[in-house]
Amino acid sequence: MTRPKYCRKIGCLPDVNYYKPKGIPSSLLEEVVLTLDEFEAIKLADFEGLYQEQAAAKMDISRQTFGRIIDSAHRKIADVLIHGKALKIAGGEVRVENMKTI
Helix, strand or coil, X not given: CCCCCCCEEECCCCCCCEECCCCCCHHHCCEEEECHHHHHHXXXXXXXXXXXXXXXXXXXXXXXXXXXXXXHHHHHHHHHHHHCCEEEECCCCEEECCCCCC
């Protein structure tokens, strides 16, 4: 039996939550779902440039858990870019809290 997922802290919900290749109808595209905690991990590590330890502390999770989340997010984004799929940002067990950047 797997452990239940804990609620993960995120700073805010994204303004835009769907991306797709130009000129291809959505009905013809395979969709990849990036969870809100994966989006937050990408934002903290790749956009804000935080180390995994710092980003994990902001999300109230362990560094190892953060590492698994960011690896999953990177794989999904690579799949979307390489195979021309649509990307939907939604879901996951999260709580939204305003976080100040370091």
